């Protein structure tokens with residue numbers, strides 16, 4: 001399958017197009033490695049050491065990963081190096097540490113001669129199916145806890161952005177991950193992904209992607225009762241109150257939506273602004289959007305790269321058209337751009353005076369398009385924020401601590417950011433409410449979802 005550079009619109013390389021028969025072979029290799037190999041029986045510290053080695057190699061090869069992600073996905077090299085790469089190696093360090101905490105517990109029974117203890121055991125073969133955006137970190141967030149718990153893994157990256165997965169596979173080999181424990185297959189979701197989801201020897205699907213594909217995976221996996229974690233779409237609300245530091249709030253709101261050109265599941269795509277500062281916020285945002293530097297993601301001055309693929313580019317432009325045809329007011333962007341005559345660039349686009357029932361406010365656009373919606377009361381802001389089928393992330397900008405904590409309780413989303421956005425840490429659970437999914441990545445909660453408990457009863461008489 002060809003992989004394209006969205007900056008030059010030229011082919012970078014071809015990658016293998018694995019078939020369902022290849023999936024079967026890989027699953028059998030992973031299952032065999034799980035049943036017969038050393039990984040699940042290795043002392044926890046042994047697994048941890050290999051995971052720390054993976055982390056070190058990721059850091060050593062950070063430049064290579066950043067170049068691959070910039071060329072394949074269009075993410076600015078600098079952003080990747082500063083924020084994503086430390087998160088990738090951090091995930092392997094965090095879960096390497098967690099591997100050493102894979103302990104069970106002791107329970108009291110009714111009879112003194114009966115002793116009960118629990119063991120935490122791995123699930124078996126985990127298929128990690130990952131999306132085109134943030135390909136590396138969203139792969140690490142599945143592979144690291146899966147390996148820490150003693151599972152074996154098949155990784156299927158998105159067809160549009162497979163190039164960092166290939167480099168990650170090399171890291172696995174070089175770090176000494178035993179044969180069959182990590183398996184990489186590139187190929188189409190509809191055939192290869194589906195074969196993994198239905199395979200009886202796959203015990204868990206760890207999925208990040210669109211809600212529609214997540215729903216179809218749950219249905220297809222039902223016959224073989226797959227464990228699943230679902231990290232799905234979002235339409236995240238960001239509320240700015242009049243008591244906020246307006247300049248800081250505008251900066252936060254701008255990058256909440258336009259970081260990685262809006263191809264971010266937690267993008268703050270609905271900006272809900274209190275009426276007294278509404279005009280000021282809209283003007284300042286529009287100004288920032290007009291001055292943003294679009295360009296080659298490999299260049300240090302670039303703030304916004306190209307949309308990752310032609311499919312996504314066309315989809316985003318259809319939403320831009322829907323916004324133009326609505327009663328919302330286009331105050332910035334709304335056009336495509338070429339850099340040196342090439343590239344899938346879309347200007348950061350701001351629609352003001354939007355309402356929450358418009359198509360652009362309800363559906364996930366997954367691109368650099370913002371709806372700005374005014375509000376008058378705190379109750380109204382909460383109602384608008386929660387009036388969405390999604391519940392991935394949310395946030396508010398305010399100088400009032402009591403209000404912030406009040407809203408943090410009432411907003412229905414897996415993440416709440418107060419006076420900030422896009423903060424992550426390997427120790428903090430991440431995941432969605434409602435149609436944004438279930439299960440959590442990161443934190444001890446993630447390790448939990450890659451293990452199962454066994455109760456052992458011993459009669460001492």
Ligand code: NAP
Nearest residue numbers: 131132157158159188189193194209210213231232233265
């Ligand atoms: P997608 O189209 O749902 O694809 C995700 C993955 O699923 C890809 O590897 C895809 O393979 C594969 N796939 C497609 N059809 C499949 C099937 N029938 N069976 C098994 N696998 C299948 O999502 P995307 O466009 O790559 O990513 C964007 C979406 O992901 C957005 O909705 C975004 O919000 C969401 N996302 C969520 C999070 C989160 O943490 N909640 C994070 C990032 C992104 P192909 O590429 O070969 O089609």
